[in-house]
Every structure is written in structure tokens, then in C-alpha cells.
Amino acid sequence: MNDTGPQSLPSLLAARELRECAGCGTRFIGWSWHTHCHACYRYIKPGPDASQHDPETETRLLKIELEMIRLELAQERKAYLEIADQLAVLERASMDLKTERDLWMERYFKALAARSSRRPMIPPGILRRLLWLCHPDRHGDSEAANTATAWLLSQRKR
Numbered sequence: 001m002n003d004t005g006p007q008s009l010p011s012l013l014a015a016r017e018l019r020e021c022a023g024c025g026t027r028f029i030g031w032s033w034h035t036h037c038h039a040c041y042r043y044i045k046p047g048p049d050a051s052q053h054d055p056e057t058e059t060r061l062l063k064i065e066l067e068m069i070r071l072e073l074a075q076e077r078k079a080y081l082e083i084a085d086q087l088a089v090l091e092r093a094s095m096d097l098k099t100e101r102d103l104w105m106e107r108y109f110k111a112l113a114a115r116s117s118r119r120p121m122i123p124p125g126i127l128r129r130l131l132w133l134c135h136p137d138r139h140g141d142s143e144a145a146n147t148a149t150a151w152l153l154s155q156r157k158r
Contacts, residue, residue: 016029016030016031017029017030017031017032019034019035021035021036021037021040022035022036022040023036023037023040023043023044024037024039024040121155122152122155122156124156127152127155127156130152131149131152131153134148134149134152135149136149
């Protein structure tokens with residue numbers, strides 16, 4: 001009796017999986033015990049009606065394959081060189097942007113220093129009250145209170 005009835009066919013199809021050929025590396029759909037794709041398997045295990053290997057034909061096929069590999073290698077080398085050129089351009093642009101960023105940061109800090117020197121001083125009475133309000137002892141020695149108090153004390157020195 002044949003087991004490939006309508007009910008068993010979906011289970012057979014579900015048992016197949018995506019495999020990678022051990023011979024050529026291509027991906028194919030097969031059962032878990034398949035190690036080679038159909039073409040490689042036919043090459044490994046020829047049928048009774050298969051012709052014997054002809055060395056001249058095999059040499060010609062290998063030469064064609066070698067030429068295809070050489071062409072592919074030349075294309076990949078060309079693509080690599082183009083990408084290397086693009087990378088060099090991007091690295092130069094990155095260095096230019098970093099230099100420009102450094103100049104703008106220097107200008108920013110100079111402007112900030114000039115602006116802070118023109119800032120009016122906090123009156124001593126207000127400064128004392130602010131220090132009393134934000135002192136770390138009143139706020140459980142918190143980081144925010146320490147930072148605010150340190151800034152207020154730096155304002156007193158000006």
C-alpha cells in the first residue's frame with residue numbers, strides 16, 4: 001500500500017527544510033539527511049544511463065568556470081576600489097567637519113566667557129538667602145543641592 005495519500009502529503013512537505021549543499025554551497029529544499037543539491041548528487045552518483053566523464057569536456061567546463069570566477073573577481077575588485085575611494089572622501093569630510101566643529105566650540109566658549117563677565121552680580125543679601133535655601137544640609141546632602149551651592153559660592157567670589 002502507498003503511504004503518499006492526501007493526508008500524508010502535507011506532512012512530507014512540512015518535513016523538508018532549507019539546506020546548504022556540501023558540494024557547491026547553494027541552498028536547496030530537502031530532507032534532513034540530504035547533504036547535496038540535486039545537481040551535485042547526480043554528479044556524485046551518476047545513473048546507469050549516464051555517460052562516462054569526458055576529460056576534455058570536464059577541462060573545458062573548468063576553464064569556463066575559471067573565466068567566470070576571474071570576471072567576478074575583477075568586478076568585486078572594481079567595486080572595492082570604488083568603495084575605498086568613497087571612504088577616503090568621507091574620512092576627509094569627517095576631518096573637515098571635526099575641525100569646523102572645534103572652531104565653533106572655541107567661538108562658543110569665548111562668547112560664553114564674554115557674556116558671563118557682563119552678568120550682574122547677585123546682591124549679597126539675596127545670595128545669602130539662596131545659599132540658606134539650597135544648602136545640602138537642608139536637602140539630605142543631595143547632588144543637586146551640592147551643585148547649586150557650589151555655583152552660588154562661585155558667584156560670591158566675583
